[in-house]
Amino acid sequence: MALPTDDNADTASSTSTYVHKLPEPFTTSDLVVLTQGAEGLVYRTTFLTPNTPCVLKYRPPKPYRHPTLDKRLTKARLLAEARVLVKCRREGLQVPAVLGGDWEDGWLALEWVDGRTVREVLDIWVHKLGMRARDGKPDETTGGASEGDVEAQKKEQEERLWEMMRKVGRAVGRLHEIGVCHGDLTTSNLMIRHERSTQPSSQPSTENVRPRGRQTVSTMREAAMNGEGPPQYPSADATSRSNEPEDLLEGAIVMIDFGLATQTVQDEDRAVDLYVLERAFTATHPAAEHLFQEAMRVYGETFKGAKKVLKRLADVRLRGRKRTMIG
Amino acid sequence: MATVRTIVLPHYPSYPIHVCMFKDVSNAAFLRSQLLEANPDFDYAFLDAAMILSPQHLLSAAFLALHCTQVARAKTRTAHSELVFRLHPNNNIGESYRKFGISDKTSALIAVKLALKPETTAQVVAEHLGEHVKGESADPGEALEHVGMWCDVGKVRKMYKLEGVGEPKKGKRGAIVNGNASDMDERKEMESVITGIITLKGS
Numbered sequence: 135m136a137l138p139t140d141d142n143a144d145t146a147s148s149t150s151t152y153v154h155k156l157p158e159p160f161t162t163s164d165l166v167v168l169t170q171g172a173e174g175l176v177y178r179t180t181f182l183t184p185n186t187p188c189v190l191k192y193r194p195p196k197p198y199r200h201p202t203l204d205k206r207l208t209k210a211r212l213l214a215e216a217r218v219l220v221k222c223r224r225e226g227l228q229v230p231a232v233l234g235g236d237w238e239d240g241w242l243a244l245e246w247v248d249g250r251t252v253r254e255v256l257d258i259w260v261h262k263l264g265m266r267a268r269d270g271k272p273d274e275t276t277g278g279a280s281e282g283d284v285e286a287q288k289k290e291q292e293e294r295l296w297e298m299m300r301k302v303g304r305a306v307g308r309l310h311e312i313g314v315c316h317g318d319l320t321t322s323n324l325m326i327r328h329e330r331s332t333q334p335s336s337q338p339s340t341e342n343v344r345p346r347g348r349q350t351v352s353t354m355r356e357a358a359m360n361g362e363g364p365p366q367y368p369s370a371d372a373t374s375r376s377n378e379p380e381d382l383l384e385g386a387i388v389m390i391d392f393g394l395a396t397q398t399v400q401d402e403d404r405a406v407d408l409y410v411l412e413r414a415f416t417a418t419h420p421a422a423e424h425l426f427q428e429a430m431r432v433y434g435e436t437f438k439g440a441k442k443v444l445k446r447l448a449d450v451r452l453r454g455r456k457r458t459m460i461g
Numbered sequence: 462m463a464t465v466r467t468i469v470l471p472h473y474p475s476y477p478i479h480v481c482m483f484k485d486v487s488n489a490a491f492l493r494s495q496l497l498e499a500n501p502d503f504d505y506a507f508l509d510a511a512m513i514l515s516p517q518h519l520l521s522a523a524f525l526a527l528h529c530t531q532v533a534r535a536k537t538r539t540a541h542s543e544l545v546f547r548l549h550p551n552n553n554i555g556e557s558y559r560k561f562g563i564s565d566k567t568s569a570l571i572a573v574k575l576a577l578k579p580e581t582t583a584q585v586v587a588e589h590l591g592e593h594v595k596g597e598s599a600d601p602g603e604a605l606e607h608v609g610m611w612c613d614v615g616k617v618r619k620m621y622k623l624e625g626v627g628e629p630k631k632g633k634r635g636a637i638v639n640g641n642a643s644d645m646d647e648r649k650e651m652e653s654v655i656t657g658i659i660t661l662k663g664s
């Protein structure tokens with residue numbers, strides 16, 4: 135199955151062998167492709183008002199699945215995602231608001247989070263500052279000088295990174311506390327909201343968005359190592375955004391992509407969530423293991439049963455290792 | 462002539478939405494009777510302004526009303542009744558009209574006209590409502606930013622069961638998301654849950 139790319143997505147003129155028909159009322163003219171995964175397409179567009187940016191998640195019909203079954207599955211999954219998001223917002227958690235949707239047609243419109251994924255930000259950190267693999271401290275060789283104020287500056291920068299991890303631990307803890315497991319807790323499903331302090335009225339518009347291809351962790355790491363610079367981001371508003379790594383770490387942690395979320399209070403489910411997160415962090419950079427431990431320390435203090443979940447995480451980790459040893 | 466503001470929803474450019482606001486309305490009973498008689502000249506959504514929190518609140522219901530009409534999945538007779546129906550969290554049409562529609566005593570009114578036909582212009586709406594609504598016309602604002610000015614936030618909170626949402630102190634722990642929660646933050650937080658509830662309604 136060939137998915138349309140942004141230049142051939144026009145349903146009428148495309149030469150692609152299989153092209154999705156966008157659900158009513160959407161047309162390609164006002165959508166910008168963000169990602170195209172196996173499950174569906176993610177676009178950036180506007181919703182309700184011309185200056186309300188939004189994310190449109192569309193799960194097109196799967197031609198290889200029985201139509202009735204396909205419709206039912208799509209509907210159930212989108213509904214589950216929307217319900218969990220609304221539950222989270224009710225509880226004051228930082229997740230995108232649900233702005234609209236149509237389960238029959240397979241789409242969901244979500245509030246646009248202005249910011250970057252934790253994965254993107256960590257990659258910038260790895261790239262710009264350089265980090266010693268063992269302890270996550272800034273690398274002396276890339277930093278250069280060993281002056282007192284340079285040291286102090288590094289310490290401060292480091293502290294911001296640790297603070298970000300604490301926020302991650304707290305966010306995941308709150309999620310589990312209200313009885314939700316994310317189901318796909320990777321670093322690309324965690325965003326850091328960009329605090330818009332200078333221009334509160336400037337609204338990002340659709341034109342400014344550069345579409346971006348998907349990049350795997352390894353290609354991003356490779357790019358970072360080769361000094362090719364950070365990947366392209368859907369820059370919402372170039373003028374109000376900073377590329378300074380420090381600034382990227384400011385702002386609330388927003389959890390996104392609840393497509394696999396479940397409403398559960400089982401320690402096993404919670405521990406698996408943490409395990410997935412741990413794997414995602416350690417895949418970014420070996421130093422991230424220490425950072426992850428800081429997130430877990432804070433997680434452990436977030437709600438009553440959290441310490442028990444951390445114990446369970448040790449079991450899950452062990453099982454995970456055994457599985458990879460056998461497999 | 463009443464002040465009318467016209468909004469074009471993204472993705473539905475052919476169906477503009479005209480909005481008027483009135484205060485000190487003295488003939489709500491007459492307007493309501495026209496709805497009950499299904500007088501085609503009074504095909505509007507007449508809303509109790511106390512129940513509308515913000516532009517996003519109103520427009521999420523308007524979008525879905527329009528959308529359901531367009532894809533032939535509406536649950537009620539007209540696009541306007543669908544709008545009133547869509548605002549209520551539950552599936553009872555009568556209850557939707559009782560809570561969000563006008564009563565004989567309503568004095569602050571929001572009138573919405575979904576322009577399904579091109580001849581339904583802002584001018585036509587302004588003249589018609591100006592002639593038939595006995596009350597003082599108010600400006601909803603270019604982006605409908607004043608549409609929530611007569612809102613009874615407590616009533617809306619109760620309607621959607623939003624105890625604690627966006628409230629700075631006595632709320633649940635999660636409510637302290639932004640530190641100093643002003644009235645705007647409170648409404649924003651409520652609105653972000655409400656658009657979700659409206660979207661999920663009936664499913």
Ligand SMILES: Nc1ncnc2c1ncn2[C@@H]1O[C@H](COP(=O)(O)OP(=O)(O)OP(=O)(O)O)[C@@H](O)[C@H]1O
Nearest residue numbers: 168169171174176189230245246247322390391393
């Ligand atoms: N609310 C949002 N605001 C801003 N960007 C978003 C938002 N939701 C998603 N994105 C961007 O789009 C990407 C894909 O979104 P998401 O993970 O929700 O979709 P998905 O179809 O489940 O993708 P995948 O299965 O590949 O994870 C995210 O990694 C993020 O970069």
Ligand SMILES: [Mg+2]
Nearest residue numbers: 322323390391
């Ligand atoms: Mg994702």
